[in-house]
Amino acid sequence: MTQTYAIDAIVVGAGISGLMAARLLKDAGKEVILIDKGRSVGGRLATRRIGTGSADHGAQFFTVRTPEFGVYVERWLAEGLVFEWSRGWTDGSLITTRDGHPRYAVRGGMNRLAKHVSEGLQIFTDVRVTAVRSHLGRWHVDMEGKGQLAASAVLLTPPVPQSLDLLEAGGVGLHAEDEAALKAIQYEMCLSAMLLLDRPIFLPAPGAIQRENANIHWIADNRAKGISPAATILTIQATGIYSRQLWDQPDDAILNAFRVDVMPILGEARVLEAQLKRWRYSRPSSVYPGRTLIAQSHENLLFAGDAFGGPRLEGAVLSGLAAGQVLLERL
Numbered sequence: 609m610t611q612t613y614a615i616d617a618i619v620v621g622a623g624i625s626g627l628m629a630a631r632l633l634k635d636a637g638k639e640v641i642l643i644d645k646g647r648s649v650g651g652r653l654a655t656r657r658i659g660t661g662s663a664d665h666g667a668q669f670f671t672v673r674t675p676e677f678g679v680y681v682e683r684w685l686a687e688g689l690v691f692e693w694s695r696g697w698t699d700g701s702l703i704t705t706r707d708g709h710p711r712y713a714v715r716g717g718m719n720r721l722a723k724h725v726s727e728g729l730q731i732f733t734d735v736r737v738t739a740v741r742s743h744l745g746r747w748h749v750d751m752e753g754k755g756q757l758a759a760s761a762v763l764l765t766p767p768v769p770q771s772l773d774l775l776e777a778g779g780v781g782l783h784a785e786d787e788a789a790l791k792a793i794q795y796e797m798c799l800s801a802m803l804l805l806d807r808p809i810f811l812p813a814p815g816a817i818q819r820e821n822a823n824i825h826w827i828a829d830n831r832a833k834g835i836s837p838a839a840t841i842l843t844i845q846a847t848g849i850y851s852r853q854l855w856d857q858p859d860d861a862i863l864n865a866f867r868v869d870v871m872p873i874l875g876e877a878r879v880l881e882a883q884l885k886r887w888r889y890s891r892p893s894s895v896y897p898g899r900t901l902i903a904q905s906h907e908n909l910l911f912a913g914d915a916f917g918g919p920r921l922e923g924a925v926l927s928g929l930a931a932g933q934v935l936l937e938r939l
């Protein structure tokens with residue numbers, strides 16, 4: 609890939625934080641390119657097709673805790689993109705906790721939100737960044753098998769350990785304080801399974817169970833959620849501790865353990881197909897105290913993502929917006 613035009617900013621990662629940052633920059637007239645190793649945009653806002661149905665296998669829903677994010681959600685609700693799924697979950701007993709906080713989901717699956725934000729942005733998908741370098745005041749990004757791009761600024765949005773690897777590969781050293789803060793950020797693992805069933809099953813309304821003290825802490829019926837009208841697909845997610853315990857086992861062994869766990873819920877239903885997704889970095893268990901980190905060692909090197917804004921979709925959005933705003937002021 610030979611670069612023949614001037615790029616203001618390269619955003620590594622087209623998850624929701626990178627997309628929100630790029631959207632802000634592009635709408636202000638900046639030249640910005642996103643690069644993602646995934647086949648599509650969205651990162652952990654992941655929806656997969658199985659048979660004739662679909663399932664969310666990363667983020668399941670989102671909440672609104674700040675007016676700033678609320679403005680976006682109001683717009684998405686008005687556009688019919690987002691809907692209120694629930695105001696609480698049952699744990700599988702007869703007790704449903706309704707705490708009054710809306711949980712939102714996305715029509716057609718969580719990934720559609722990322723696709724929506726990505727409209728009109730310049731994005732290279734299926735391209736893995738292998739190193740980020742600083743040379744003569746510009747940022748150079750190496751892309752596996754695709755050459756290099758250069759820009760005035762670079763925003764790193766992958767999970768932090770992966771961002772640090774890219775800088776190390778490019779010989780970029782950070783200020784000791786930044787390095788220590790970034791290395792302190794930890795993530796939970798999550799094993800997430802999708803089971804395609806041969807018939808509908810009953811899960812209490814609105815079609816999901818959240819269990820505090822169980823190895824499998826989340827079970828959702830994507831049909832009841834409204835994103836899989838033609839097929840019943842369950843999404844089953846294990847806690848961080850249970851995911852770590854099972855992590856090194858083969859997929860079949862993990863899927864069997866999950867199947868045994870949810871047997872009482874399946875009843876007569878048969879599993880037609882089972883798929884497993886391993887999220888090594890599912891959610892940060894410790895986060896950076898600011899919404900973005902501006903490197904002290906170099907000009908225009910920034911970090912964003914849910915490890916900065918808060919360990920959830922809203923946090924990733926707010927972090928992307930904060931990083932985009934800083935770059936707007938600088939570029």
Ligand SMILES: Cc1cc2nc3c(=O)[nH]c(=O)nc-3n(C[C@H](O)[C@H](O)[C@H](O)COP(=O)(O)OP(=O)(O)OC[C@H]3O[C@@H](n4cnc5c(N)ncnc54)[C@H](O)[C@@H]3O)c2cc1C
Pocket residue numbers: 620621622623624625626643644645646649650651652653665666667668669670671735736737738765766767770774798800845887889890891912913914915919920921922924
């Ligand atoms: C199983 C699971 C359940 C969750 N449940 C919820 C929930 O119910 N509610 C909620 O609010 N949040 C939930 N979350 C968290 C939520 O999904 C995240 O907070 C949010 O999506 C993070 O967005 P992000 O942009 O920070 O990161 P990501 O979405 O991870 O985006 C980073 C992007 O960087 C790309 N990338 C990484 N390395 C490279 C490279 N070398 N080259 C190119 N691209 C690269 C990745 O492909 C990815 O697309 C869940 C997450 C998981 C995994």
